[in-house]
Each structure stands twice: as C-alpha cells, then as structure tokens.
Amino acid sequence: MTYIFDFGWLAEYYPQILKGVLTTLQLIAVGAVLGISLGIFCAWARALGPSWLKPVVATYVELIRNTPFLIQLFFIFFGLPSLGLQLGELTAANIAMVVNLGAYSCEIIRAGIQATPKGQFEAGASLAMTPFETFRHVVLVPSLQRIWPALSSQVVIVMLGSSVVSQIAAEDLTFAANFIQSRTFRAFEAYIVSTLIYLCLAILLRQVLVVVGGFIFPRRAAR
C-alpha cells in the first residue's frame, strides 16, 4: 500500500469541523428534549389516553418505526413543500429527529408505564387525584427512571443517525467531512477524523445522560 496519510488539512479546516460538531449537538439537544416530550405524551395517550387517540398514536408510532430515517427526512424536506409547507434544512432536520425519537421513546416509556404496579394508580385514585394527576405526580417519574438506560441508548442512536441530515444540506459534522473531502481529496482521513469525533460524542452523550438521569431522579423509586 503506497498511500500516505495526510492530516495537514486539519489546521485549515478545523473551524468547519467545529461548526459541524456544534450543529450536530444543537440537533440532538433539540431532538432529545422535544422528542422525549413528544414520547411522553404519546406514551400517555397509548397507555391511558382517550380511546379515539390510541389508534392515531399507534399508527404514527408504527409508521415511523418501520421506515428509514432518511426517507422520513426526504419526505419532510422534499415532499412537504408540495403541500405548501416550505422548511429550511435545519428546521426540517430538527422536525425529522423529533418525530423519529418521539415514536421510539413512546414505546420505551410506555413499557415503563405498564410496569407500574396497579396499586400506584389505585393509591392515586384513593387520594382523590384525577387519572391525569396520578399520571403526572405518581406514575411518570418512576416510569421514566425505570427505562432511563434504554431511553439514553435511543438518544445516542438518534444522534448517530443524525449524520444523514447532511443529505439535505444541513451543515452537521458529516456535512463538514463531505465538504473537506471535496476540497482536499483526503476522503479517508476526513471520514476517520469525523468518525472518531462521533465516537467521542456518543461516549460523552451517554455520560451526560447518566448525569441528567441522576439530576431528574435523585431518589430511588419506591417499588
């Protein structure tokens, strides 16, 4: 093999990479907060919500979980404008990630809600709480705590999946790598560097989520 590795371009192009990393972080921050919120709502709707809402949410969840993220992204970015809904590439990427994580976290959180002992609901009701108050004050936090590790993994998966938003020209880390390789013709090096950054981001994100978990769930859930 006569190929000589050259990372000299890093000196010139590191601002692009930095900008890409920041965009990726922004995407996953918005995606995680709104996506998990949407997931909580959908999980409530599917487990305890009104009967007309259940099939609607179920259809949404099944549709998203059984189609590739790339196609969801293309549908939102290229497809929706023909309905008169024109979106910028970052907005489209954000929406796609929220919708995607919403569906996956719905199923994860629902599992947490369903693992709640029946007595908790009954105890809430006996304190004259409405079903929604019981959900809000009694059921929700321990349910989230139960499935927090699974939810964290899903957030990391969505962060890694966000690399495809470069395909609609959202300027994330992968976009930066593509840009650099088209300028320097150092494709392998550019992708190796960004792959390693993704690996670090994944490890970092997992740690952040552990810390966030410790913050939201200071006490051990009563079982």
Next chain:
Amino acid sequence: MIEFSTWDILRNLLLATRWTILLSLVSFVGGGAVGLLLLFLRISKRKAARAFAKYYIELFQGTPLLMQLFLAFFGLGLFGVDVPAWLAAGMALVLWTASFLAEIWRGCVESIARGQWEASASLGMGRLQQMRYVILPQALKIAVPPTVGFSVQVVKGTALTSIIGFVELSKAGTVVTNATFQPFTVYGLVALIYFALCWPLSKSSQILERKLNVAHRNH
C-alpha cells in the same frame, strides 16, 4: 414533458426494491455469521479475545453507519482496488449488523443459568461442545424475537447505502423524483414499501416474544 402515471413510479420503485431485499438478506446472513464469531470471542476465556470483541462492538455501535459506509467505500479504495458501491455497502452492513447481533446474542447466552454450564462441564464436555449441545439450543429460543426485531434495523439501514451510490429503493426514489418532480408521491410510496417490508418483521417479533413469554410462565 413526459407524463408519469403513479403506476410508472410504483413499478420502478418495486424493481429497485429487489436490491433492498437482496442487500438486507446478504447483510443479515453475513452479519449473523460474523456476529456468531464475535459472540464466541466475547464470551471466550481469553482476555484478549473478550477485549477485542468488546471494543469492536463499542466501535461499530458508537459510530454512525453512514460513516462506516464512507470509510468502507473510500478506505478499500486506498488499497488500489476499484470498489463498487455494492461491495462497500455489503461489507459495511455485514460488519455493522454483526456488532449488534453479537451483543443481542450475548445477552441471551448469559441469561442461561450458570448451572447449565457447570452441569455440562461435569459431563466432561469441552467449551465448544457445551455451546453446541447445551447452551445454544436454549439461548436460540430466547434469541429469536430480538433477532427478528433487529432485522428491521438492517432493512432500514440499507437505505443509507443510497448515499454512496448503491441503487436500491431509496436511490430509486431520488432518481424517480428527479424525473417526475413529484417528491410527495414518490417518497410517500417509498416509505410505504419500506413499511410493507418492515412491519411484518416487527409484528412477528412481537408475536414471537409473547408466545415465548407464555411458554416461560408455564414452566
């Protein structure tokens, strides 16, 4: 301008679906074989083998599949080989699938009670014999639902190969959109075809899981 009927669009998409299915099958079977090898390394008695498998899994699960595809596409080229997209796509997907299947199966193998290992060891079985005759037959039963469930991820993963230029369903969607200027219809149909491929797999995974749980409760 040529007019395209919905049937024209659908026919072209369905023709490209063949390649999505073929690539999914290759990735799943290849990934299964490499995954089994990784599983043996992961639960081996040798520390180095365990560490290798652990870092392999960490690396492939901790980086985007898209990056792995790019690296396979451009990395193989470094050796002076002209890499066709299908080869890079197949290779990256096999390695990626293997890392997930190995980890799923490890969970299944470790859920087998310790006593089973000890009992088979006391019958004088070697490590391979223990796996072949005692552990794997039991682990297999637990492993089927999550494995079928993961196959959905493989089918969806093949969509990314369109980005390195492998012509399958997603790429066909882009090509057809560029010809017809009907992104809403085309990507809607593409999504529906993926759904038709993945949903039966998801559903059967759920059903298998329920069946298995029932069997478990009766014991």
